[in-house]
Structure formats: C-alpha cells, structure tokens
Amino acid sequence: MTARAICVLATALVASPAALAHAFLDHASPAVGSQVRGAPTTVTLWFTEEIEPTFSSVKVLDAHGQEVDRGDKGTDRSDPTALRVGLKPLGPGAYRVEWRAVSVDTHVTTGDFTFTVQP
C-alpha cells in the first residue's frame, strides 16, 4: 500500500505538465562573470522556466551606476525562457546586469551579475 502510493506520487511528479517552478538564471550572454573582447550589442538571459516578459525586467548599468541598455527588453517567441535587452555602445570596463524574473506561475526570482568588456 505504501509502496504503491509512493510510486503513484513518483509518476505524477515526473509526468505532471501543469506544475511549474521558480525561474532561475541558467546561463547568459555575456556569461556571468566573463570578460569579453568586443562590446556586446545585447544581453540575453536564459532561465530554467518560461517567464512572463511583461512582469520581468533586465537592466544593465556601468561602473558609475548609469543605465546603458536601450530599455527594449523582450523575449524570443521560439524560446519563451529567454529575456534579452539591447545595449548602447559600450566602452571598456565592468558592467552589472540586474534582472527580475516572473515565471508563468507567478513565482519571482531576482539576481545580478557582472561582465567586463576588455580594451
């Protein structure tokens, strides 16, 4: 009885299409903590869950705290787990990406990381 109940729960766990979870940053471009040659033109974040772009946000700040993104955040229709924003021309230096993700089941996660543009 107990073993059967556990196995039923296990099957439901694996097969459930409706259960969703918090959206965590899986990887980014530029990568978290990376040093890049050549200034990127966009920052793209890939999350572990589909996100709600309307309620999610991403901004990029320079070493002086000035926002250097274009404010045009959006997702890719072919990949609803990705959030991207365009960048103004960047010079050498360190930049901070601050993000807030709202998954489709309304769980909220936040985070930030830096990347450096090399001369």
Next chain:
Amino acid sequence: MRSWLNAPCRRLWFGWLGFASVVLATVFCDAASAHGFVGKRFFPATLAVDDPFVADELSLPTYDRRTMPGHGDEPQTTESGLSIDYTKRITPNFGLGLGASYRRVAPQDGDTEHGFDNLALSAKYQLWTSDVHEAIVSVGADWDIGATGARRVGAERFSTITPGVFFGKGFGDLPDQARYLRPLALTGAIGVGFPTRSSTSSINDDGEEVIERNPHTLEWSFALEYSIPYLQAQVRDLGWREPFNRLIPVVEFVMETPLDRGGGGTTGTINPGILWAGRYVQLGIEAVIPVNQRSGSRTGILAQLHFYLDDLFPQTIGKPLFGHP
C-alpha cells in the same frame, strides 16, 4: 536476529527504492530550485539542522543510521529509521509541521526491536528578512509528544518542548574582492528542550527501580553551505551543466548540551554531505560523524528525498491557507 526487511518496512523500503530511481531520472530533465528565498539567495532544506523558513514541503523519506556505544549494562546499539516530515504554511510567515519516524533498534547480541518513535509537532514564524543582506530570523517551537511511540524503540513517555530561534545568512553582500565566497551561506538554530517530567523510573531486569533524570538541554546547530547555483548565476559561470549545476555542498553541526540534572557533556555530530536541488525535489546525503565517544562509535549516514510542494502544487496544497504567498 530478525531481518531488517520485515513486513512493516519491506514494502516501504522497496517502494522508496523504486521511487528514488524514478526521481533520479528527472535529474537530467529539468532543474530549478524552489522556495527558501531571501532576495536572490536560495537556501536549501538541510537534513539535520532545521532551516529558518516557513514552507510547504514534504520530506519522504529521511533515512538515518547510527551506532551508539554501550553504556553501563546497555550494549552497543545500531539505530536506524525512516521518517516523514510535512510542513504547511498557514499564512505566508507562519507554518506548522508534523513528523513521524519508524525506528529499528538493534542491540549487539540482543533482540532487534521495531516501532514508531514519538510523533513531533512544530510551529514556526518568520520574524524578519533582509533581501539585501540575504538574512532571515524566525522563532518557533517543537513538541516531541510523549507516549505516542513504542517504548521498545526508546520512545519516551514524557514530552519535550523546545522553543528556539532560527537564522539564515547568505554572504552575497561580501565585497568584490571576496566574490568567490559569496555563494557561502550559514543557517542555524538554538533552543532549549524542556522535558515535562524531571525524571522517569523503570524496573530493571533484577526487579530494581531505576530513576533516570531528564535534564533541560541546549540544542544548538548550524549548517554551512556553498551554492553552485548561486556561484554560476551571480558570480562566475563555470560552464557546469545538468546535474552538477544544482549541487550544494554542505556541512552540518548538530549539538546537544545538557544544562542540569547531571545530564553529562555535550554530544553531537558533524555531517559533511551534498545536496542536489532540482525542479520539484531535493536529494541529500551526509555522513554522520560523532564528535565524541558519547555521540557514537562509528560514522553513520543520513539521506533524504524532499519535495517542494509550493512548486509541485502551487494552486492547492502548495500555498498558504490564508493570505497571498
């Protein structure tokens, strides 16, 4: 000696094995963490140290095994068990918990006994959090309900009530020069156990009355963890992918110090191990190393399968009964 796999446990044991194999298959599918958040910090559910969060979660099962040294006429004894623990948010900051454990007690050269330990109830309230400093403080109490378990496995006839304070602190606010220490986090709990009887009496094999005093105890514990998910999302992407990008090495320290009634010295264990925080479940395994002879005679084991009910069932049992999450 009776086999460990007797009727009451055999089905549960094989059922758990089957379930664990299915869960392991999900390791390579999706991986995301759940609750236990302060700011951008996720705190996993630790195995031995009660974490400071109020959450909807289920530990099923927790397996433990330890060998306790002989004392006086009592022989060396190997104890093991399977436990279930369920916690439920009543409001976003207040929750209740219920725990039960099926025990196996095997004295050296003696008869093995099986049975349920006393039931345990708990309550916890999240007092304060700081997103910027990744910090949390909670208060709560545990009630080990006497006489609800089997005496043959050592379940006490009296209750013990343990009020306590719980805390958590992530180190994400460290300066940039120490950025590789930012994935570190510390959680802990401190409380005092109040037994409802100051002493208990029993009759030994010679027909003599034996009085055992029940001291007040200081329960103190903490867990130090290093989060690979935090490292890769907030500090530096090492390129680790499934399933390694969800690993959280941890070491837990679980101590008990009698405060009176001739209770003896501090006992406890140091538990190094590793956690894997998945999308809906968490897996954990730790070695249980006694800090002294009174605490055990050899290294034991602690393992757990833990469910994030708020992610599994966000619209039903995974949300607070009252208020918005």
